[in-house]
Amino acid sequence: MICLEAGYRPPLNRKRTTLTEGLTHEPTTHRALQHHFENMEQQREAGTLGMWVFLVTELMFFGGLFLAYTIYRYQYPAAFATASNHLDIRLGGVNTVVLIVSSFTMAMAVFSTQLGRRRNSVIYLLLTIVLGMTFLGIKAVEYHDKYVDSLIPGQLIPGRPFNPAVAKPGDTDPHKLHLVEGANVRNVELFYWIYFAMTGLHALHMIIGIGLLIVLTIMAGRGRFGPEYHAPVEISGLYWHFVDIIWIFLFPLLYLLGRHLEGHLG
Amino acid sequence: MEEFETPKPPHTNYINAEYGLKSWLLTRDHKRIALLYLGAISFYFFIGSLYAMAIRLELLTPQADLVQSSTYNKMFTQHGIIMVFFFLIPAIPATLGNFLVPMMIGAKDLAFPRINLLSWYIYMVGGLITIYALLAGGVDTGWTFYVPYSTTFSNSYVIATGVGIFISGFSSILTGLNFIVTIHTMRAPGMTWFRLPLFIWAHYATSLIMILGTPVVAVTILLVALERLAHIGIFDPAAGGDPILFQHLFWFYSHPAVYIMVLPAMGVVSELIANFSRKNIFGYKFIAFSSLAIAVFGFLVWGHHLFVSGQSVYAGMIFSFLSFAVAIPSAIKVFNWTATLYKGSISYDTPMLYALGFIGLFTIGGMTGLFLASLATDVHLSDTYFIVAHFHYIMVGGTLLAYLGGLHYWWPKISGRMYPEGWGRFSALVVFVGFNLTFSPQFVLGYMGMPRRYHTYPADMVSWQVLHVLSTAGASILGVGLLIPLCYLVWSMRYGPIAAANPWNLPGLEWQTASPPPTENFLTTPVVTTEAYQFAAPEHKEVVGKFERQKPAGT
Numbered sequence: 001m002i003c004l005e006a007g008y009r010p011p012l013n014r015k016r017t018t019l020t021e022g023l024t025h026e027p028t029t030h031r032a033l034q035h036h037f038e039n040m041e042q043q044r045e046a047g048t049l050g051m052w053v054f055l056v057t058e059l060m061f062f063g064g065l066f067l068a069y070t071i072y073r074y075q076y077p078a079a080f081a082t083a084s085n086h087l088d089i090r091l092g093g094v095n096t097v098v099l100i101v102s103s104f105t106m107a108m109a110v111f112s113t114q115l116g117r118r119r120n121s122v123i124y125l126l127l128t129i130v131l132g133m134t135f136l137g138i139k140a141v142e143y144h145d146k147y148v149d150s151l152i153p154g155q156l157i158p159g160r161p162f163n164p165a166v167a168k169p170g171d172t173d174p175h176k177l178h179l180v181e182g183a184n185v186r187n188v189e190l191f192y193w194i195y196f197a198m199t200g201l202h203a204l205h206m207i208i209g210i211g212l213l214i215v216l217t218i219m220a221g222r223g224r225f226g227p228e229y230h231a232p233v234e235i236s237g238l239y240w241h242f243v244d245i246i247w248i249f250l251f252p253l254l255y256l257l258g259r260h261l262e263g264h265l266g
Numbered sequence: 267m268e269e270f271e272t273p274k275p276p277h278t279n280y281i282n283a284e285y286g287l288k289s290w291l292l293t294r295d296h297k298r299i300a301l302l303y304l305g306a307i308s309f310y311f312f313i314g315s316l317y318a319m320a321i322r323l324e325l326l327t328p329q330a331d332l333v334q335s336s337t338y339n340k341m342f343t344q345h346g347i348i349m350v351f352f353f354l355i356p357a358i359p360a361t362l363g364n365f366l367v368p369m370m371i372g373a374k375d376l377a378f379p380r381i382n383l384l385s386w387y388i389y390m391v392g393g394l395i396t397i398y399a400l401l402a403g404g405v406d407t408g409w410t411f412y413v414p415y416s417t418t419f420s421n422s423y424v425i426a427t428g429v430g431i432f433i434s435g436f437s438s439i440l441t442g443l444n445f446i447v448t449i450h451t452m453r454a455p456g457m458t459w460f461r462l463p464l465f466i467w468a469h470y471a472t473s474l475i476m477i478l479g480t481p482v483v484a485v486t487i488l489l490v491a492l493e494r495l496a497h498i499g500i501f502d503p504a505a506g507g508d509p510i511l512f513q514h515l516f517w518f519y520s521h522p523a524v525y526i527m528v529l530p531a532m533g534v535v536s537e538l539i540a541n542f543s544r545k546n547i548f549g550y551k552f553i554a555f556s557s558l559a560i561a562v563f564g565f566l567v568w569g570h571h572l573f574v575s576g577q578s579v580y581a582g583m584i585f586s587f588l589s590f591a592v593a594i595p596s597a598i599k600v601f602n603w604t605a606t607l608y609k610g611s612i613s614y615d616t617p618m619l620y621a622l623g624f625i626g627l628f629t630i631g632g633m634t635g636l637f638l639a640s641l642a643t644d645v646h647l648s649d650t651y652f653i654v655a656h657f658h659y660i661m662v663g664g665t666l667l668a669y670l671g672g673l674h675y676w677w678p679k680i681s682g683r684m685y686p687e688g689w690g691r692f693s694a695l696v697v698f699v700g701f702n703l704t705f706s707p708q709f710v711l712g713y714m715g716m717p718r719r720y721h722t723y724p725a726d727m728v729s730w731q732v733l734h735v736l737s738t739a740g741a742s743i744l745g746v747g748l749l750i751p752l753c754y755l756v757w758s759m760r761y762g763p764i765a766a767a768n769p770w771n772l773p774g775l776e777w778q779t780a781s782p783p784p785t786e787n788f789l790t791t792p793v794v795t796t797e798a799y800q801f802a803a804p805e806h807k808e809v810v811g812k813f814e815r816q817k818p819a820g821t
């Protein structure tokens with residue numbers, strides 16, 4: 001099969017077969033072809049479109065939270081600056097880098113799969129999984145810090161209600177909240193509510209993504225993919241990049257906001 | 267359109283291809299999944315109706331005789347939740363849509379059969395969790411879950427119900443996703459966009475709303491549930507949160523959701539009107555694009571539910587204007603249907619009776635929407651029985667009638683049997699009469715000031731009681747009208763006369779294959795050569811002014 005030939009490149013901008021013409025010729029009978037599709041091309045097109053539609057849904061899902069964020073950030077800038085400053089910008093920054101690199105390894109996994117380089121695609125998939133887990137690990141550390149500082153809103157954690165220590169002027173203890181002038185602790189709680197909702201939802205998506213990648217790695221290891229059939233990897237790649245992009249928005253909105261706002265609030 | 271081979275009965279079809287419970291519960295055939303949905307949806311509809319009967323009985327007299335206020339609150343809440351989330355939203359798309367979208371475009375199945383089955387399971391899990399919540403103690407927040415009552419004060423099973431609705435939301439997202447991908451990528455050769463039946467356009471528009479709106483309500487309900495758990499949240503004024511934000515997010519979905527309920531119904535009615543007038547539909551493109559216009563504009567009018575919630579007056583004015591604008595595409599459809607009837611050869615079979623009923627009742631429902639969309643009148647009418655009547659005219663008079671009409675129309679295809687036509691027509695009339703008797707008095711009641719969601723009213727208001735009695739009487743008639751089809755449809759599955767492949771003698775693709783269809787729908791992939799609704803060959807047409815029409819018979 002051509003897939004084993006070194007240097008084979010899938011035609012990148014292959015002419016998209018339109019429905020009417022595509023159905024009659026090229027009777028591909030790949031074993032991954034499902035019975036209700038006419039050919040692999042149609043199956044791949046459907047899968048890809050399906051993922052894009054799903055991502056639109058996801059965007060709307062996060063959209064409600066972004067809206068809430070925008071409204072309250074506008075209403076309570078001082079409290080948001082306070083709370084944002086208290087987030088660990090180093091851990092957040094490292095995590096951003098981790099995710100960007102994982103997007104790269106994911107892209108490489110897709111690329112290797114398209115070329116039929118089985119070993120490489122397994123390696124890149126594994127790397128992506130490891131990076132994803134690193135992200136979650138760091139996130140867990142951050143969550144734990146917030147837990148220690150009693151910053152988890154309301155009574156979500158029984159026995160640990162939201163009750164941060166507020167720093168007095170001159171006190172530099174990093175575990176205490178350093179209220180920006182005009183900030184109200186209850187509004188800080190609102191920020192943390194949004195922070196946990198958004199990053200929690202994001203983390204949930206990461207966990208699902210890692211699950212997907214594990215399945216893909218097993219399939220890739222068994223040699224299920226090749227130049228004619230690599231849609232699952234591509235499609236999961238779309239999902240993974242999407243989850244990364246959400247983080248790319250979350251990071252400045254949550255972590256960098258404080259610095260920006262403080263400049264404005266004086 | 268070409269002729270296709272149709273196997274003669276008894277043939278292997280999707281129903282007798284496999285036997286046993288397992289073959290149904292693990293099926294990936296869109297037609298079988300449609301039947302699974304049909305069963306489940308009928309079940310929820312039945313439960314929802316029981317609540318409705320109890321509500322109507324309670325309102326017979328001014329005082330509380332049957333239940334206390336707290337129980338009554340739960341009754342109307344549970345009625346609303348079950349009917350909206352578990353009946354009206356999935357009713358047409360998940361049953362008729364599931365069955366027909368692939369057949370009408372000449373595909374073998376939906377693009378993602380496994381996801382289709384998954385959506386049914388998700389729907390069932392969500393539904394059963396909700397039923398659990400109802401049995402465990404019920405919810406009393408109204409189907410709208412307004413905060414802070416739902417987050418802070420209600421002592422009922424809000425979280426469990428919320429979880430149930432949250433979960434079932436994904437079934438509608440997945441159905442929408444499946445339809446969009448299927449319509450884009452799986453049309454038969456020659457099935458161009460403008461040859462698609464209008465049923466497909468309607469489902470396409472519906473699917474857009476499902477994928478764009480449902481996630482927003484899902485996350486909103488999730489936030490309400492979390493807020494109950496944490497005793498604080500983004501809607502809680504104690505933390506500086508804004509309860510009105512909840513209303514915005516909720517209606518951002520729930521206004522478009524009313525179009526999730528009515529757009530598929532409009533698709534069914536377009537089919538029925540064209541086919542039972544034996545005439546090409548008038549203004550095909552207008553109807554097709556008005557569906558899309560409704561889907562788009564439907565997202566811009568949610569604020570008309572907040573006119574009396576303290577929303578800014580300027581926002582109110584804009585939302586009022588946009589609400590008037592969104593009525594235009596609906597009106598376009600009504601005009602086009604009526605124009606299609608003009609000089610058609612109309613036959614008054616059961617499905618057509620339902621379709622004609624739809625046009626009239628939907629028009630009333632839509633027009634009264636405009637009363638509510640006018641700022642000044644809404645202040646008077648908001649939260650009265652006028653609203654209750656408004657949306658029941660659309661949801662019951664519109665969606666339910668179209669659903670029944672569609673079910674009868676495609677019943678021969680679905681079951682392979684004919685339903686008894688005489689009983690069909692009779693029950694369609696009973697439903698129509700019962701419906702109007704139930705809900706038209708409610709317009710008057712609302713206008714006179716009877717608030718919604720109350721179970722008592724002043725004893726000296728004799729006219730109110732008269733209207734309530736009329737309404738309850740109508741509801742009983744309506745109930746009978748709905749039980750009759752239940753009986754004869756079930757009866758016909760076994761004893762009805764065997765249906766021909768094309769009993770109505772129509773050009774649609776779904777009629778060009780056996781009844782019931784084989785598992786892969788068509789023996790050979792059909793090739794489409796004409797537009798939808800072509801009843802006469804071009805030589806039988808004449809041009810009148812700018813319009814083309816079928817020549818009257820005998821010329």
Ligand code: HEM
Pocket residue numbers: 410524525527528570571573589590592593596631632634635636638639640644647648649653656657660661
């Ligand atoms: C097309 C299908 C429609 C459906 C299924 C529908 C359904 C509903 C429902 C369920 C409600 C009540 C919500 C609640 O408070 O529980 C409602 C209220 C309302 N509807 Fe409709 N509606 C439809 C069309 C329209 C149209 C076309 C308009 C205006 C152009 C309209 C204007 C309104 C307004 C303004 C209210 C809010 C009234 C108030 O709360 O004061 N509706 N509708």
Ligand SMILES: [Cu+2]
Pocket residue numbers: 520521524567568570571
């Ligand atoms: Cu509305």
